[in-house]
Amino acid sequence: xxxxxxxxxxxxxxxxxxxxxxxxxxxxxxxxxxxxxxxxxxxxxxxxxxxxxxxxxxxxxxxxxxxxxxxxxxxxxxxxxxxxxxxxxxxxxxxxxxxxxxxxxxxxxxxxxxxxxxxxxxxxxxxxxxxxxxxxxxxxxxxxxxxxxxxxxxxxxxxxxxxxxxxxxxxxxxxxxxxxxxxxxxxxxxxxxxxxxxxxxxxxxxxxxxxxxxxxxxxxxxxxxxxxxxxxxxxxxxxxxxxxxxxxxxxxxxxxxxxxxxxxxxxxxxxxxxxxxxxxxxxxxxxxxxxxxxxxxxxxxxxxxxxxxxxxxxxxxxxxxxxxxxxxxxxxxxxxxxxxxxxxxxxxxxxxxxxxxxxxxxxxxxxxxxxxxxxxxxxxxxxxxxxxxxxxxxxxxxxxxxxxxxxxxxxxxxxxxxxxxxxxxxxxxxxxxxxxxxxxxxxxxxxxxxxxxxxxxxx
Numbered sequence: 264x265x266x267x268x269x270x271x272x273x274x275x276x277x278x279x280x281x282x283x284x285x286x287x288x289x290x291x292x293x294x295x296x297x298x299x300x301x302x303x304x305x306x307x308x309x310x311x312x313x314x315x316x317x318x319x320x321x322x323x324x325x326x327x328x329x330x331x332x333x334x335x336x337x338x339x340x341x342x343x344x345x346x347x348x349x350x351x352x353x354x355x356x357x358x359x360x361x362x363x364x365x366x367x368x369x370x371x372x373x374x375x376x377x378x379x380x381x382x383x384x385x386x387x388x389x390x391x392x393x394x395x396x397x398x399x400x401x402x403x404x405x406x407x408x409x410x411x412x413x414x415x416x417x418x419x420x421x422x423x424x425x426x427x428x429x430x431x432x433x434x435x436x437x438x439x440x441x442x443x444x445x446x447x448x449x450x451x452x453x454x455x456x457x458x459x460x461x462x463x464x465x466x467x468x469x470x471x472x473x474x475x476x477x478x479x480x481x482x483x484x485x486x487x488x489x490x491x492x493x494x495x496x497x498x499x500x501x502x503x504x505x506x507x508x509x510x511x512x513x514x515x516x517x518x519x520x521x522x523x524x525x526x527x528x529x530x531x532x533x534x535x536x537x538x539x540x541x542x543x544x545x546x547x548x549x550x551x552x553x554x555x556x557x558x559x560x561x562x563x564x565x566x567x568x569x570x571x572x573x574x575x576x577x578x579x580x581x582x583x584x585x586x587x588x589x590x591x592x593x594x595x596x597x598x599x600x601x602x603x604x605x606x607x608x609x610x611x612x613x614x615x616x617x618x619x620x621x622x623x624x625x626x627x628x629x630x631x632x633x634x635x636x637x638x639x640x641x642x643x644x645x646x647x648x649x650x651x652x653x654x655x656x657x658x659x660x661x662x663x664x665x666x667x668x669x670x671x672x673x674x675x676x677x678x679x680x681x682x683x684x685x686x687x688x689x690x691x692x693x694x695x696x697x698x699x700x701x702x703x704x705x706x707x708x709x710x711x712x713x714x715x716x717x718x719x720x721x722x
Contacts, residue, residue, distance in 0.1 A: 320400035342368030400433035421489035470688025517558020529652035
């Protein structure tokens with residue numbers, strides 16, 4: 264048995280388990296039992312898609328045991344006309360909580376489970392069916408038109424993962440569990456990709472440490488937003504390239520872009536690689552276009568079914584104008600070059616404070632490694648792929664800014680962390696030679712023996 268392999272596997276498993284426990288414990292605090300930051304957009308969009316697909320969700324208040332349900336009216340005037348009647352029906356069935364929405368026509372109730380079906384039946388027999396509908400589950404944030412919001416300006420993979428958590432139960436910690444799992448799997452992919460390139464457990468552990476400790480990944484894994492899934496998709500892309508699985512890497516590139524388009528910013532690396540390696544036009548087209556397109560389109564199928572393929576495509580194409588526009592003077596806006604020095608961290612929550620900070624040491628090291636790249640490439644040529652993915656992503660973020668998409672935020676940097684961590688692990692292992700440490704330990708031992716002998720002679 265190779266003790267180094269066993270030790271590495273144990274370190275990896277313990278780190279992943281510890282990461283999951285730490286983030287889950289943090290994200291499940293009572294203070295987070297509500298929408299956090301941009302969860303107010305992504306979670307309702309996921310719930311609305313599921314509702315359109317005919318999926319019924321469940322939320323049970325742990326304190327009262329009552330089940331949550333949203334009653335949404337056709338419009339504001341209908342809500343004014345019927346809300347009082349709905350409230351009387353809810354009270355008749357023992358409602359334990361009511362929340363009135365002010366910015367869209369609806370009201371939220373929590374009904375004892377034994378009265379829940381009777382409440383819905385009573386509602387359908389008392390109100391005209393065309394003036395309202397019900398969405399069982401957690402309450403909505405009080406935002407204008409949130410009951411119809413689908414977040415079609417972004418692709419759908421991130422919402423697919425959020426929906427998986429909601430299917431277990433529509434409660435805040437469940438929205439976030441898939442993101443925590445994505446964070447843990449990103450650690451695994453980065454460590455294995457680094458080992459594959461370097462053949463060094465030390466390099467893999469260095470990359471693992473930078474991934475686990477990255478403040479951007481940590482912050483984004485605590486909330487049900489999209490960017491942690493972007494990081495996971497990019498890590499999967501890097502992983503398959505490291506293992507010379509170009510077709511799988513092509514599919515992973517599509518998956519990375521299926522959460523946010525920025526996940527696919529490393530696609531030119533795949534293009535160059537296929538141009539050098541593919542021997543036929545069919546193989547080239549398959550790797551460069553067909554498989555990435557398949558990886559992109561499959562996660563968007565739920566949205567296509569919910570709204571129709573034509574509307575989905577129209578919204579998707581229209582989103583490019585949105586991505587390349589200024590969203591106003593947001594106080595936390597931070598262009599890509601400011602991420603390298605963590606100039607303006609995005610606040611996700613206060614008390615406890617959760618900020619999407621970047622790691623300047625990791626990102627600035629990628630600038631420094633430009634000067635060492637030829638030497639590193641000659642020693643570990645597999646390093647070129649993650650290095651190029653990092654800088655390709657930086658380039659496209661910069662291009663987005665130049666073309667008008669100037670409202671960028673620090674948490675977008677999640678896409679940069681996996682390739683940077685892989686490069687950091689391999690580069691530090693090569694630049695800081697292991698022999699420097701092993702030889703130094705022997706020199707320390709020799710020095711201690713010399714000191715010991717000197718002391719004994721003096722006595």
